[in-house]
Amino acid sequence: MFQPLDPLLHSELRLAIMSLLISADEAEFPYIKEQTGATAGNLSVQVEKLSAAGYIEVEKTFKGKRPCTICRITPKGQEAFEAYVQALRSYLQPKG
Amino acid sequence: MFQPLDPLLHSELRLAIMSLLISADEAEFPYIKEQTGATAGNLSVQVEKLSAAGYIEVEKTFKGKRPCTICRITPKGQEAFEAYVQALRSYLQPKG
DNA sequence: GTAAATTAGTTTATAATATAAACCAAATTA
DNA sequence: TAATTTGGTTTATATTATAAACTAATTTAC
Numbered sequence: 241m242f243q244p245l246d247p248l249l250h251s252e253l254r255l256a257i258m259s260l261l262i263s264a265d266e267a268e269f270p271y272i273k274e275q276t277g278a279t280a281g282n283l284s285v286q287v288e289k290l291s292a293a294g295y296i297e298v299e300k301t302f303k304g305k306r307p308c309t310i311c312r313i314t315p316k317g318q319e320a321f322e323a324y325v326q327a328l329r330s331y332l333q334p335k336g
Numbered sequence: 337m338f339q340p341l342d343p344l345l346h347s348e349l350r351l352a353i354m355s356l357l358i359s360a361d362e363a364e365f366p367y368i369k370e371q372t373g374a375t376a377g378n379l380s381v382q383v384e385k386l387s388a389a390g391y392i393e394v395e396k397t398f399k400g401k402r403p404c405t406i407c408r409i410t411p412k413g414q415e416a417f418e419a420y421v422q423a424l425r426s427y428l429q430p431k432g
Numbered sequence: 433g434t435a436a437a438t439t440a441g442t443t444t445a446t447a448a449t450a451t452a453a454a455c456c457a458a459a460t461t462a
Numbered sequence: 463t464a465a466t467t468t469g470g471t472t473t474a475t476a477t478t479a480t481a482a483a484c485t486a487a488t489t490t491a492c
Contacts, residue, residue: 241371242352250348251479256338259427269441275337282480284442305488307440325428331355332421347450365469378451380471401459403469438489449478460467 243327339423
C-alpha cells in the first residue's frame with residue numbers, strides 16, 4: 241500500500257539540497273545556503289549526512305584564497321532521489 | 337524557491353493516515369492500523385496530533401459492544417493536504 | 433599596521449519528534 | 463473463571479532537526 245520513505249530524504253532541508261543538486265551539476269555551500277535559507281550549521285550537518293550516505297560527494301577546494309566547498313550528487317544519490325519520488329506517489333495519488 | 341513543508345504532514349505515518357482519509361470518507365482505527373502497518377500506540381499519538389490540529393475529526397462510538405474509533409478528514413485537513421502536495425512539487429520538479 | 437567585520441564553515445548543545453513498550457479496560461473464548 | 467483478544471492510551475526512549483556557539487582565515491576601515 242504505502243511504500244516506505246527513505247528517512248534520509250524525508251527531511252525538508254536534505255530534500256531541498258538533493259533537489260538543487262539533481263538539476264545543477266554542482267553547487268557551492270554558500271549558494272545552497274542561500275537557496276534553501278538554512279543556517280550554515282544546519283546545512284553543514286545535513287550535507288555531512290548526505291555525504292556519509294554516499295548520496296552526494298563533497299569537494300573542499302579554494303576559490304582564490306577562500307575555502308570553497310562544492311557538492312555534487314552521486315549516481316547512488318540520484319537513484320535514491322528517484323526512488324523517494326516514486327515512493328511518495330503512493331501517498332499522494334491514493335487513487336492512482 | 338522551496339516552499340515550506342507543513343511539519344504536521346511531513347511525517348510518514350501522518351501522511352499515510354491523511355492519504356487514506358482523503359480517498360475514504362471515513363476509516364476505523366484498526367483499518368488504518370492495518371493499512372499503514374503502524375503500532376497502535378504510534379497510531380494513537382499521530383491521530384491525536386492530526387485531530388488537535390483540526391485536520392481530522394475523531395468519533396468514538398461503538399460497534400455492537402466494542403469500542404470503535406472512526407476518523408474523518410475535515411475541510412481544513414483537505415486544504416492542508418493539497419497545500420502540502422503543492423509545496424512538495426517545488427522539491428520534486430526542480431525544472432518545472 | 434592593526435582592530436573590526438566578514439566569509440566559510442564545524443562542533444556541540446538543545447528542543448522537538450517519532451516510535452514502541454508498557455499499560456488499562458472490556459469482551460470473548462477455552 | 464482463567465486466559466486471550468480487541469481496542470485502544472499513556473509514557474518512556476531514542477532519534478532527529480536545528481540553531482547557538484565556536485574556529486580560522488580574509489578583507490575592510492581607520
